[in-house]
Amino acid sequence: MNKSRGILEQVDSFRWRLGQDYSDCMRVPGIIYASERMLAHINEENVLSQVANVACLPGIAGQSLAMPDVHWGYGFPIGGVAAMRLKDGVISPGGVGFDINCGVRLLTTHLDFAVLQPKIEALMNELYASIPSGLGVSGKIHLDDREIDHVLEGGSRWAVERGFGRPEDLACTEESGQFSGPGAGHVSRLAKDRGANQLGTLGSGNHFVEIAAVDEIYAPDIARVMGIERPGQVVVWIHTGSRGLGHQVADDYIKIMLQATAKYGINVPDRQLACCPVNSPEGKDYLAAMRSAANYAWANRQVITHWTREAFVKTLDTELDSLGLELMWDVAHNIAKLETHVWEGRKTQLCVHRKGATRAFPAHHPDLPPKYAAVGQPVLIPGDMGRFSFVMVGTQKAMAESFGSTCHGAGRLKSRIAAKKTVNGRDFAASLARRGIIVRAGSLSGIAEEASSAYKDISEVIEVAQGAGLSDKVAKTRPLGVIKG
């Protein structure tokens, strides 16, 4: 084909190449996964310069990648993936973001929507009452200094040991919900202060708990392994991260990295990309702190999972076993990880940054639990609150091409200011209600910012991920009720 569209060269229907001549400092080309229709928006934004900036980082392997939901971020684009060689590569807190281990989990139930429908409003009220959400909200758990260290080192395991969830939840969480190795000592006093009262809180922005129903199943055999049996089946999406603790860790280490960038003689085109060699003392310290914050995020989603189960049991007045509410999977979509990939023909450990991107490991990958060994890792991709969300599965193609990564959501289309100019929060909530979607939120302004029209159509993003082979569709869900922060 070799058609060009502006500065991008078309590789095939879903891949566009950003040549190294785009900017002087690029060490590798960029690859943008997009349909031709999506390109217009990508060209308008600062996405290309951000993809190019990431390509300037030392030790980057292969290409600077932009997943199909890519949009303008700060430092890395959101939807950016970059793998760094350990011998000469860098780690950048800007490649992880402030919300360390922001991620998504999905619970499956034995319930059909028809059974839940008469009680869904009561369920949403119960969930809204039991899961603290919104800005500046303190949670129901207070962690003293000793206990916060246990959370930072134990992650989901800490939560399960304290009664928040089931032991089997751990196997269905990326990294089993716990990065091992000491880390709490690398987390600052300020970060621990911010984390003391926020465990088990949803936060604001695009974070949510959503009750949804299975709408369509594309791969029944794989879906069954994941606990999705039939259309109409109720599932629960949970999307949140490491809250203020993670934000503070990022804040602390970006400042450390700015000094390290100068110390190691690294030039970065954007200070938000401040970085240092992966194997330097500063790099190891950041990795330890980031892993601790990631553990906090997993504990956070685990605690919220427990309260979600309690809300179902209370509202439906039945036993948990009859409801299911099993954890299908939990993904981290803002993270840096040391992973083994086949690189230049050899198994090599790389530091893979996923900034708004989802790991998508294929069947038989050694990091998968036995349950998913034969089918591949579930990939959880929530859409906006008025439209569909998707379950996909990891592929060999992703492993070979995108360091086992795919998209993480719909991707924003409009700024928050523009969204509020065109959408009134109350009207949007009312339009959702007319379509049978119940919304509980602390902020009408927040709802307006998160309206469907502010996002790309997720179906288009999914088609690109599928078309490029980065992940395969398993099932689609539609929202019934949403709690927004």
Add this chain to the structure above:
Amino acid sequence: MPTGYKLLEHTADIGLVARGESPGEVFASAARGMFAIMTDLRKVRLRQSVALSITEPNLETLLFEWLNRLLYYFDTNGMLLRGFEVELAGCARLTAVCQGEIYDPKRHVIKTGIKAATFHKLSVQCDTGTARVIFDV
């Protein structure tokens, strides 16, 4: 040049340009703008104060840390701040007294949550009395 701030559009996030007649005023405008993104400042009374001092290697890092430290006070104490007296000693040290009150969900409106001030496109220009910052929301 008027003191104040103007919001900047960004696809995923939000930013602002702050103005002031002195570097201290620029920093105060940026802080006021940040809290105005989070809440309706007209409903925030000046009931409590927070004093802080920050030392950083340069003016840009000082602005980054100043705004993130204020978010720390909001996260840990629920402080919504509206009044700022900021003094800068050179380009590396800031002292400030900030006034506001603790967030009360019955009286305060929550607009947009801010996770952090970022370094992306961050600038402080003393000659024109302006600063630019983009927040992660």
